[in-house]
Amino acid sequence: MNIPPSTGAALEVRGLVKTFAAGLPPALDHLTTSFHAGTITGLVGPDGAGKTTLLRTLAGLLQPTEGSVLVLDMNPFTQGDSLRDLIGYMPQKFGLYEDLSVLENLELYADLRNVTGEERERSFKQMLAFTDLARFTDRLAGKLSGGMKQKLGLACTLLGSPRILLLDEPGVGVDPISRRELWRMVRELASEGLTILWSTAYLDEAELCDDVRLMNEGNIIASGTPKELMDQMRGRCLHVANLKSQRREVLRKALHDPEVVDGVIQGSNVRLVIREVGRFPDLAAMEAGPDAVLVEVDPRLEDAFISRLGGIHGGDSALAAVTRPVELPASIDPEAVIEARGLTKRFGEFTATDHVSFKVSKGEIFGLLGPNGAGKSTTFKMKCGLLKPTEGQALVMGLDLKFSPSEARQRLGYMAQKFSLYLGLTVEQNLVFFSGIYGLDGQQQKGKIHELVEAFGLRPYLQTKTVDLALGFKQRLALACAVMHEPQILFLDEPTSGVDPVTRREFWTHINGLAQKGVTIMVTTHFMDEAEYCDRIALIYRGKRIAMGTPDDLKGMVVTPDCSNPTMEDAFIELVLRADRERETQVTQ
Amino acid sequence: MNLTPSLRRLLALCRKESYQIVRDPSSILVAFILPVVFLFVMGYAINLDADHVRVGVLREDPGPAAVRFEQVLSASKAFEVHSGPSREALVNRMARGDLRGVVVIPRDFSIRMAQGHGKASLQVLADGSEPNTAAFVGNYVQGAWESWQQGLARDQGRTQPLGLEIRTRSWFNPSTISRNFLVPGSISVVMTIIGALLTSLVVAREWERGTMEALLATPVTRTELLASKIIPYYGLGMIAMVICMLVAVFVMGMPFRGSVLVLFGVSTLFLGSALGLGLFLSTVMRSQFNAALAALTAGYLPALMLSGFVFEISSMPAPIRVITRFISARYLSSSLQTLFQVGNLGSVQGYASIWLLALTVFWIGLTALKTRRTLD
Numbered sequence: 001m002n003i004p005p006s007t008g009a010a011l012e013v014r015g016l017v018k019t020f021a022a023g024l025p026p027a028l029d030h031l032t033t034s035f036h037a038g039t040i041t042g043l044v045g046p047d048g049a050g051k052t053t054l055l056r057t058l059a060g061l062l063q064p065t066e067g068s069v070l071v072l073d074m075n076p077f078t079q080g081d082s083l084r085d086l087i088g089y090m091p092q093k094f095g096l097y098e099d100l101s102v103l104e105n106l107e108l109y110a111d112l113r114n115v116t117g118e119e120r121e122r123s124f125k126q127m128l129a130f131t132d133l134a135r136f137t138d139r140l141a142g143k144l145s146g147g148m149k150q151k152l153g154l155a156c157t158l159l160g161s162p163r164i165l166l167l168d169e170p171g172v173g174v175d176p177i178s179r180r181e182l183w184r185m186v187r188e189l190a191s192e193g194l195t196i197l198w199s200t201a202y203l204d205e206a207e208l209c210d211d212v213r214l215m216n217e218g219n220i221i222a223s224g225t226p227k228e229l230m231d232q233m234r235g236r237c238l239h240v241a242n243l244k245s246q247r248r249e250v251l252r253k254a255l256h257d258p259e260v261v262d263g264v265i266q267g268s269n270v271r272l273v274i275r276e277v278g279r280f281p282d283l284a285a286m287e288a289g290p291d292a293v294l295v296e297v298d299p300r301l302e303d304a305f306i307s308r309l310g311g312i313h314g315g316d317s318a319l320a321a322v323t324r325p326v327e328l329p330a331s332i333d334p335e336a337v338i339e340a341r342g343l344t345k346r347f348g349e350f351t352a353t354d355h356v357s358f359k360v361s362k363g364e365i366f367g368l369l370g371p372n373g374a375g376k377s378t379t380f381k382m383k384c385g386l387l388k389p390t391e392g393q394a395l396v397m398g399l400d401l402k403f404s405p406s407e408a409r410q411r412l413g414y415m416a417q418k419f420s421l422y423l424g425l426t427v428e429q430n431l432v433f434f435s436g437i438y439g440l441d442g443q444q445q446k447g448k449i450h451e452l453v454e455a456f457g458l459r460p461y462l463q464t465k466t467v468d469l470a471l472g473f474k475q476r477l478a479l480a481c482a483v484m485h486e487p488q489i490l491f492l493d494e495p496t497s498g499v500d501p502v503t504r505r506e507f508w509t510h511i512n513g514l515a516q517k518g519v520t521i522m523v524t525t526h527f528m529d530e531a532e533y534c535d536r537i538a539l540i541y542r543g544k545r546i547a548m549g550t551p552d553d554l555k556g557m558v559v560t561p562d563c564s565n566p567t568m569e570d571a572f573i574e575l576v577l578r579a580d581r582e583r584e585t586q587v588t589q
Numbered sequence: 590m591n592l593t594p595s596l597r598r599l600l601a602l603c604r605k606e607s608y609q610i611v612r613d614p615s616s617i618l619v620a621f622i623l624p625v626v627f628l629f630v631m632g633y634a635i636n637l638d639a640d641h642v643r644v645g646v647l648r649e650d651p652g653p654a655a656v657r658f659e660q661v662l663s664a665s666k667a668f669e670v671h672s673g674p675s676r677e678a679l680v681n682r683m684a685r686g687d688l689r690g691v692v693v694i695p696r697d698f699s700i701r702m703a704q705g706h707g708k709a710s711l712q713v714l715a716d717g718s719e720p721n722t723a724a725f726v727g728n729y730v731q732g733a734w735e736s737w738q739q740g741l742a743r744d745q746g747r748t749q750p751l752g753l754e755i756r757t758r759s760w761f762n763p764s765t766i767s768r769n770f771l772v773p774g775s776i777s778v779v780m781t782i783i784g785a786l787l788t789s790l791v792v793a794r795e796w797e798r799g800t801m802e803a804l805l806a807t808p809v810t811r812t813e814l815l816a817s818k819i820i821p822y823y824g825l826g827m828i829a830m831v832i833c834m835l836v837a838v839f840v841m842g843m844p845f846r847g848s849v850l851v852l853f854g855v856s857t858l859f860l861g862s863a864l865g866l867g868l869f870l871s872t873v874m875r876s877q878f879n880a881a882l883a884a885l886t887a888g889y890l891p892a893l894m895l896s897g898f899v900f901e902i903s904s905m906p907a908p909i910r911v912i913t914r915f916i917s918a919r920y921l922s923s924s925l926q927t928l929f930q931v932g933n934l935g936s937v938q939g940y941a942s943i944w945l946l947a948l949t950v951f952w953i954g955l956t957a958l959k960t961r962r963t964l965d
């Protein structure tokens with residue numbers, strides 16, 4: 001990667017501590033680092049790592065508890081008035097007024113930043129061209145898509161020509177296509193000399209930055225260019241390819257190998273990270289089959305992150321250990337435990353889901369993937385009985401959710417995006433409540449709660465209020481509540497948004513374990529690496545199913561001479577663009 | 590336009606706020622529809638005057654004086670007189686709720702009247718389960734009795750027949766129509782809602798939608814931010830005030846004896862304090878839901894209960910009377926009453942203005958203290 005010559009540190013923090021309330025761990029814990037002018041630096045880490053607090057402190061919006069902050073050699077907290085014109089800060093949710101039009105938002109921020117006269121005309125023209133929003137100047141910001149909102153937010157931040165850009169999770173809620181476009185824009189800005197800080201929870205996104213700070217629990221655990229960080233991992237990343245047996249079982253066994261520090265499923269292969277270069281794990285112990293081979297692959301930033309955090313060990317799910325194998329009644333077709341038949345949902349004129357059909361077989365992990373607003377959430381909600389289809393049928397174990405919703409619901413577990421736990425109740429109270437509504441009582445209830453508390457390591461937190469739990473524990477609790485009644489089918493709606501990669505591995509260990517016990521799983525996700533865990537994926541776009549198959553099938557669909565080894569994200573983008581092109585040709589014909 | 594940056598920012602923020610008002614149907618509803626509905630409900634439906642109260646009359650005396658007095662009662666618009674055969678029958682009807690009171694004209698009524706000592710007596714039984722009506726029945730029978738006796742005395746050429754004579758004249762509300770104090774009272778309540786409820790949402794909304802963070806990262810100052818939250822809503826409040834006054838005067842037939850200028854001054858000060866209260870709550874709570882609840886509790890309810898609108902302030906316990914001094918609706922209500930019925934009265938509007946100014950400074954000052962340029 002080509003880094004522009006350093007012109008010195010544009011931003012510098014030394015021994016920075018920020019504490020919000022006594023008794024809580026500090027949001028930033030003696031953080032020292034600097035950011036160079038004219039570069040894009042990625043602040044990467046899970047929710048709660050301190051990314052937003054750091055950005056807000058740099059923007060002069062928070063007073064440091066301890067330590068010093070220098071932005072362009074000024075203190076942003078005390079010299080904010082002189083600095084504000086030089087800093088562009090885009091908060092999460094982009095800071096737009098949803099009831100103002102695109103142009104009105106631009107005008108407001110131009111006035112606030114004192115951009116007037118000719119300069120104003122010029123920058124509006126430039127911004128609208130840059131963001132490709134010129135056609136939408138009269139549209140209310142609230143009616144824009146996630147990607148367009150993000151571009152408008154960036155445009156508003158750029159008014160007044162700041163020298164420093166602080167972007168707080170600009171990629172959240174934005175599909176890969178819009179994210180790629182945003183990168184192009186930001187790259188262009190950096191080449192003009194802007195210093196850009198980009199915070200993200202996606203490690204793959206950070207690979208595109210010039211420089212990276214990996215953050216965890218209020219501190220920086222690694223700094224360097226993505227290349228430096230990834231090179232440290234070179235030779236330690238392997239694919240176990242040509243598997244004959246179940247790849248989930250291979251992964252489970254591989255994680256028991258002392259040489260392995262991390263492992264995930266990638267398409268039909270298992271991807272492993274090993275402790276030291278050259279010390280390979282034992283393929284025989286994994287029972288990977290006679291043809292299995294180890295192939296070295298390129299490292300990813302996530303490998304560096306996980307290995308810094310000590311890696312993960314043991315691929316056994318304590319949850320799966322206490323789950324009984326699913327026995328389906330003979331009347332149910334094991335090839336169609338979940339089935340959608342021409343599933344359609346219209347909201348007035350708008351068709352959110354348009355004749356989507358698929359079958360999911362027993363023990364399969366089935367993923368719904370798609371850009372925001374493409375209709376995957378609507379499809380998902382119809383599948384678990386939260387929305388009634390306008391047309392078509394949503395069947396769960398042969399039962400139509402329209403006619404026997406409660407009977408069907410008793411067999412399915414549902415984990416919602418924001419976990420839908422009662423935050424004011426303690427962990428134990430949540431467990432008792434959810435087991436109660438699924439009809440458990442007496443010894444059975446006590447026994448099940450005990451099992452789950454042990455399986456998820458919730459014992460020390462039983463009396464903790466749920467609101468005070470760390471995100472990872474909230475997620476464990478939510479999963480515990482969703483599987484309380486031992487459902488044969490599990491629905492997961494963006495289950496791991498915002499949690500750190502280690503916790504995400506642990507979560508997928510449980511999900512893999514459940515699938516091996518025969519639980520059928522349907523999941524929506526934004527994470528491309530999460531999509532790799534799925535046996536099959538349906539790609540939903542503009543309400544339609546535009547592709548379906550195994551992750552490798554989807555990748556195979558987009559192989560071209562230019563791109564012989566596409567990633568899941570490449571496949572996603574290419575398939576969506578292809579659908580757009582087909583639609584255009586249909587329209588012009 | 591050659592504006593200073595500060596003025597340009599303020600104008601931009603005010604414009605933004607106005608767009609938001611115009612595009613949010615609920616604020617239009619609160620500002621334009623609510624006052625009209627509220628005024629009509631308060632002015633017409635709630636009527637503290639009693640008309641056609643059903644009373645029973647038991648005349649035990651067949652004499653001419655007794656007959657005439659019964660006729661006096663029957664002729665009154667206030668009563669719907671039902672004559673009854675016996676005390677028990679009438680009392681039973683009252684117990685059933687059929688009658689609100691019973692007037693007994695005793696057997697010796699005419700004789701005592703004829704003796705001319707003014708010692709004739711009447712018995713009035715009133716249904717105490719509705720104290721207001723009961724008091725009304727008692728007072729009205731007494732009034733009818735007194736005016737009848739005076740008329741009688743005049744006819745007979747006598748002066749001062751009763752020794753001490755009490756004459757009550759209602760000034761400023763000569764017809765003693767309660768609408769004349771209900772309307773100013775309900776205007777005060779409506780204006781409190783508009784002032785406090787609307788502004789209670791506006792700062793909290795910025796926090797909830799994450800736009801406050803973006804604003805704070807621009808060169809906006811605290812003063813500009815506060816002023817931009819007050820000015821548009823002051824405009825909205827004034828429009829609502831004009832609507833209220835137009836409805837009161839031209840639809841409900843209220844007199845207006847004061848000056849528009851005084852009205853403008855008092856309304857401005859009142860809106861300052863009401864907007865200030867709402868802004869303060871919004872700033873402290875940072876959540877639209879909590880702030881709106883607090884605005885209802887701290888604005889609307891006291892305006893209804895403690896402004897002298899429903900309950901007479903002078904009859905409240907002393908500590909509560911002290912609290913009413915901090916309720917701005919009280920001052921608007923009293924000022925409007927005088928402006929409608931009397932005219933400009935320095936002692937009322939001047940006093941009210943001083944208190945309203947103090948409350949405005951208090952709430953806006955407190956809001957300014959709580960408004961931070963940072964997110965801490």
